[in-house]
Amino acid sequence: MAKQRKKSKAKRRFAPLRWLRRWLVRLGLGLVALMLVLIVLFRVINPPTTFTMLSESRRLGGIEREWVPVDRIAPVMLRSAVAAEDAGFCTHWGFDMNAIRDAIADGASRGGSTISQQVVKNVFLWQGRSWVRKAFEAALTPVVEAVWPKWRILEVYLNVAEFDEGVFGIEAAARHYFGVAAADLSPAEAARLAAILPSPKTRSAADPTAATRSRAAQIADGAVVIARDGRAACFEAE
Structure with a gap:
């Protein structure tokens, strides 16, 4: 009996590393579950804020922002964003393998992220280049590609x-730069806004x-070509 009690106590002995590993796994699974719930919710509910917005609001004492539905954005702005950031937007499933290969060939001197990847990073994650963030992305x-239609992603x-x-x-x-609503952007204005997206602060x-x-x-x-060859159909059909 004494030997059995000793064995039982040995089994119940606290193991810090095992405990930490178990809770890290649980935390990771919990975060994934939360993200999945948010993805479904944000299919119909507009994201109230992002980590970047919160950070900039604290730093600057406030930000300029007004949500506008896709039907109140000039179609040429939609096409310009796609032309600038993700020409294969309508044909890929979230990752543009050709762009990724080109980025690798260029020594990662150019970005290979799609609009879908940028939405995931901006809405659900944080800025930075850590492997943890990249893995979540x-x-x-x-999942975002499967749950949201293309027009919603854009x-x-x-x-x-x-x-x-x-x-x-x-x-x-649109109001900050040109004094007009997003619905009234001209092709030239839309192209300029799309041109600054990679580095808006510079x-x-x-x-x-x-x-x-x-x-x-x-x-x-590029926006004209996208309209002409039908590559805007996935986000202009609604």
């Missing part, structure tokens, strides 16, 4: 993107550099 992106993307310091979303950006749509003007001209041409 890779796991959640196909709608959310344009409503949470940062266009200047403290300026979030296409409605606030580029200006109102006072663009020669490089930004050149990039905007390329985007404007």
Whole structure:
């Protein structure tokens, strides 16, 4: 009996590493479950804020932001965003393998993220280049693609993107730079806004550099091509 009691006590002996590992697994599963619930909810409910918005609001004492539904965004702005950030938006399932291969070939000097990946990062995760964030992004992106229609992905993307310091979303950006609503953006204005998306704090749509003007001209041409060849069908059909 004494031997059995000793064995029982040995089994119940606290093992810190095992306990920590078990709770880390539980925490990870809990986070994944929470993300899945939010993905389903945000299919019909607009995300109230993001980590980046909260951080910038604290730093600046407030931000400019006004949510606008996709049918109140100029169609040319939708096409310009796709032309600038993700030309294969309508044909991929969340990852553009050709863009990823090109990024690897260029030594990662260029981005390979799709609009879907950027939405996952901006809405559900945090900024940075850690492997943990990348792993979550890779796991959640196909789920967003499966649950949300393409037009919803683009709608959310344009409503949470940062266009200047403290300026979030296409409605606030259109008014901030050009004094018009998102629905009234011209092709040139839409192309300029899309051109600053990769680096909004160092580029200006109102006072663009020669490089930004050149990039905007390329985007404007791309938006025309996307409309002509039918690649806008997935987000303009609704």
